[in-house]
Amino acid sequence: MDKKLEKPQQITFDITDRCQMRCVTCAKWNTVPSDIISKELSTDEWKKVLSDLRNWLGEGFWFCFSGGEPFLRTDIFELADYAHSLGIKVASMTNAFSIQHLYEKIVDSPIESLNFSLNAINNPIIHDESRGREGSYEKIIDAIMEIKKLRDEKHSSLGINIATIMFPENIEEIIPLVEFVTLNKINGIMFQLLDDKESFQAYCVRTSSKTSKYVMPKELRLKYKNMSKRAIEVVDRLIEMKRAGHSIYNSYEQLEAMKVFFNNPDDILHDIKCDVGSTNFAIDPYGDVRLCFNMDAVGNIKNTLPQEIWENMESQKCRQLTKSCKMYCRMLNCNFKHNFANFNKSFLQKCINKTVRILKGKN
Secondary structure, eight states: OOTTOOOOSEEEEEOOOOOSOOOTTOOGGGTOOTTGGGGSOOHHHHHHHHHHHHHHHOTTOEEEEESSOGGGSTTHHHHHHHHHHTTOEEEEEEOOSSOGGGHHHHHHSSEEEEEEEOOOSSOHHHHHHHHTOTTHHHHHHHHHHHHHHHHHHTTOOOEEEEEEEEOGGGGGGHHHHHHHHHHTTOSEEEEEEOOOGGGOOOTTTOOOOOGGGOOOOHHHHHHHHHHHHHHHHHHHHHHHHHHTTOOBOSOHHHHHHHHHHHHOTTHHHHHBOOOGGGTEEEEOTTSEEESSTTSOOOEETTTSOHHHHHHSHHHHHHHHHGGGOOOSGGGSTTTOOSSSTTBOTTHHHHHHHHHHHHHTTOO
């Protein structure tokens, strides 16, 4: 066991694989079997998880409901109430497709941060096509504005945030999305890089990736190449807007790393160490625990205490595997460490050199 092993900082409850979307950036919806609900952890089992985590991590830590679509679990508010009673802070993601009847309940709940998955603001078709459901743009905009209105009327402290994936079709939507957030006094926005959709499959059918032998699909690499010049210009503008006071949650370090990534994704494999094994603790709908969602489960929370899983041999093996990992998910928000501690010394100079080269058209 590592002598200086710290407790995890990023706790995620992937409480269901179920989702109404057909996102082009995710394969989960296409892999969920019909009998999935019967296999999910029960309400009481999730409450035990919360109690065990509270006993281990103490009061005041955050966790996030994720999925799938978390609000397809009808007991999500009961779980949020229970977490609150233990002194645990709750966040949640949502695609907002089926929450119209839950607006007031959400605002009145102890959920402290709600993150809406929105990929466009000026062109509804871009959002709908990326989500695979016609009308999803209209529903999510309605949810954002109505929940914000209710929050303000009730003087609630609920944080309302936007989460956006950057991909070729929506690159011109990125700056308008920041302006939308600022104009409407939404708490903030975070940007996520497009990743290999095969990484996002239902946990019940997922097999671990051979991370040390991973090769980015040609189609994905081509998408990055085709958007690289414009993407770097947009990220530079995001840095300017963040400095000017716009509420962009991505750190300056991550934004600088994005520019290197867009020029040549392979550079980050050499320059950024993945720290997921020492920060992340994710529990899937069936109780399996992962430190990395692309690697094997390291234990099951139904029959083992979380601290025992965190310190067991399987977790140690997972941490060792991150050292030889060839995957690019180290750039995802849940994995990225917001400082330069994990970067090689040449990283800042590489940021400058790569940016100058790409803007001059010298790939």
